[in-house]
Amino acid sequence: MNDTPTTPGYQRRQSVSLLKIDQYAYINRLAHVHPLEKMVLALVTMIICLVFSSPATSLIVILSMAGMAILLARIPASFFLKLMLAPVAFLLLSVLTVAFVWVKDPAGLLWGFNVGCYTVGVTSRGLITAGDLFLKSLGAVACLYFLSLTTPMVDILSVLKALRLPPLFIELMSLVYRFIFVLLDTADKIYTSQASRWGYATMKTSYSSLGQLVSNLFTKAGRNYQMLYTTLTSRCYTGELNVLESSHVLSRKNLFLIILFEAALLLASMHLAGFLTPFAGGAGS
Amino acid sequence: MKDKPILETRGLGFSYVDGTQALVDVDLAIPAGKKIAFLGPNGAGKTTLFLHFNGLIRPDRGKVYFAGQEVRYDHASLLELRKKVGVVFQDPETQLFSASVRQEISFGPLNLGLPREAVLQRVHKAMQDTGILELQDRPTHFLSYGQKKRVAIADILAMQPEVLICDEPTAWLDVKHAGQIMDLLTEINGEGVTVIISTHDVDLAYSWADYIFIMKSGKVIGEATPECIFYNRQLLEEAELQRPWLLDLYEELQRKGWVSAGLPPKNIREFLRSIRDKEPA
Numbered sequence A: 001m002n003d004t005p006t007t008p009g010y011q012r013r014q015s016v017s018l019l020k021i022d023q024y025a026y027i028n029r030l031a032h033v034h035p036l037e038k039m040v041l042a043l044v045t046m047i048i049c050l051v052f053s054s055p056a057t058s059l060i061v062i063l064s065m066a067g068m069a070i071l072l073a074r075i076p077a078s079f080f081l082k083l084m085l086a087p088v089a090f091l092l093l094s095v096l097t098v099a100f101v102w103v104k105d106p107a108g109l110l111w112g113f114n115v116g117c118y119t120v121g122v123t124s125r126g127l128i129t130a131g132d133l134f135l136k137s138l139g140a141v142a143c144l145y146f147l148s149l150t151t152p153m154v155d156i157l158s159v160l161k162a163l164r165l166p167p168l169f170i171e172l173m174s175l176v177y178r179f180i181f182v183l184l185d186t187a188d189k190i191y192t193s194q195a196s197r198w199g200y201a202t203m204k205t206s207y208s209s210l211g212q213l214v215s216n217l218f219t220k221a222g223r224n225y226q227m228l229y230t231t232l233t234s235r236c237y238t239g240e241l242n243v244l245e246s247s248h249v250l251s252r253k254n255l256f257l258i259i260l261f262e263a264a265l266l267l268a269s270m271h272l273a274g275f276l277t278p279f280a281g282g283a284g285s
Numbered sequence B: 001m002k003d004k005p006i007l008e009t010r011g012l013g014f015s016y017v018d019g020t021q022a023l024v025d026v027d028l029a030i031p032a033g034k035k036i037a038f039l040g041p042n043g044a045g046k047t048t049l050f051l052h053f054n055g056l057i058r059p060d061r062g063k064v065y066f067a068g069q070e071v072r073y074d075h076a077s078l079l080e081l082r083k084k085v086g087v088v089f090q091d092p093e094t095q096l097f098s099a100s101v102r103q104e105i106s107f108g109p110l111n112l113g114l115p116r117e118a119v120l121q122r123v124h125k126a127m128q129d130t131g132i133l134e135l136q137d138r139p140t141h142f143l144s145y146g147q148k149k150r151v152a153i154a155d156i157l158a159m160q161p162e163v164l165i166c167d168e169p170t171a172w173l174d175v176k177h178a179g180q181i182m183d184l185l186t187e188i189n190g191e192g193v194t195v196i197i198s199t200h201d202v203d204l205a206y207s208w209a210d211y212i213f214i215m216k217s218g219k220v221i222g223e224a225t226p227e228c229i230f231y232n233r234q235l236l237e238e239a240e241l242q243r244p245w246l247l248d249l250y251e252e253l254q255r256k257g258w259v260s261a262g263l264p265p266k267n268i269r270e271f272l273r274s275i276r277d278k279e280p281a
Helices: A007-027 A035-051 A055-072 A077-085 A088-099 A124-150 A153-162 A167-195 A203-233 A252-273 B046-053 B075-084 B101-111 B116-129 B145-157 B175-190 B202-208 B233-238 B245-255 B268-276
Strands: A100-103 A111-115 A118-122 B005-015 B021-031 B035-039 B061-066 B085-088 B163-167 B194-199 B211-216 B219-224
Touching: A007 A077, A007 A124, A035 A055, A035 A124, A035 A153, A035 A252, A055 A077, A055 A124, A055 A252, A077 A124, A088 A100, A088 A124, A118 A124, A153 A167, A167 A203, B005 B046, B005 B194, B021 B046, B021 B061, B021 B194, B021 B211, B021 B219, B035 B175, B035 B202, B046 B085, B046 B163, B046 B194, B075 B085, B085 B145, B101 B116, B101 B145, B116 B145, B116 B175, B145 B163, B145 B175, B163 B175, B175 B194, B175 B202, B194 B202, B202 B245, B219 B233, B245 B268
Parallel strands: B035 B194, B035 B211, B085 B163, B163 B194
Antiparallel strands: A100 A118, A111 A118, B005 B021, B005 B061, B211 B219
């Protein structure tokens, strides 16, 4: 393969990560657990993480989600770490804009430099906010990673269907999910055939090849769509994609453990945020 | 053929929007319960003909008959036809729309309005018959090409059609998997289903089919049992088809008197037997 970091090559590596997440979703140890349990766990944890903007809560969330993904679902720690590092560069950039302030009076700045008559610098409060935000975002990301690494998309869709979301929305999601892989595969084949003919030898040819790849994909997708409609029609399609839903069983034990975990997380977060004092009495929910 | 035809066309003609004459005056009768092969080069009109059998294309001229009844093109009649005639398309990648194998197969039977229990039973049987039970919890995009092909066949089997049409069932498959698919189609035929395939592989058509139609440029230019059709040298020349190598070899050995008398062999096993059965003079 071409080692120069041209745009298509970069995309290829991105899609490899995406495919791996999808693979783990089907083969991890928690794959057969009812999807609702995993969705509740991930989403409630994420809400707690977002509501309590405390770094301690965020850290607990990151560690517990990582722990569950690695120890319970048996996702390799190195892969989870790699995934967590993926948004770090992006996060750092966005968090920097929060940390830096733009003032006339440099008093109170920990560090700064002059731009004309203004000073750009960091305050301790800005740094703390930035750190909080950074951890909070990572916490939310960890929750979503846990969900996407342990729960196959098909299962998530069947829960959404059970929750009475509009069928059109669910059918669209399921078709998009199915055909992402066909599209990636097609793109991969076109890329390989282009690369084998020096399509990505220089920056210039790379851009023109990429353009052709995209336009080619577009026409192929159109043809694929027509063919799909024909094949569905031949199976008596009348406007609704009816399929059998998977039959998972809700586990009372798991639900109890999830509630226990969320309650503990909530109490710990409230305690750390100072809402719980020895005089408050009761759990104060 | 004396058997009652299950599918019949009379004066069938169809042109695509760009003016290509895909079918020209096709008259044919497909006997029920047999293994049928349509032989012909790419672009001969085999796929277009199959789309007519399923009511997916409305002919420009002529008519299609299913079990003696003229095919009509209102919604209810079409659904009824598609329940009885199933098509497995050449590329499973465009046929499989669901990311889950079980859900994929359940689509057809659910559209037939069957109760959940019956659907579950049919899906299970279709997976069992196509040997993909162990794939049921795998996502579609993890499957190999041969496995996808089996799922595509199970899709249609689960609808329990009277006629199963397979467009190029062995395309892009290696020899071993192609053989398995053809064995599967033979088994399906054994349960009373008329199986129709298209192919350009003369050896395959010769050894598998009970009856062969030869197509070229939108016309059916010949039809007969495999034993007869490959002795019609003029037809083969016109169709630009080669003879099955097994027949050529058998004839040569017969001339030398090295094989036992009888019908020409349909496959290697029969061929070897006809050599072994011949007592040395």
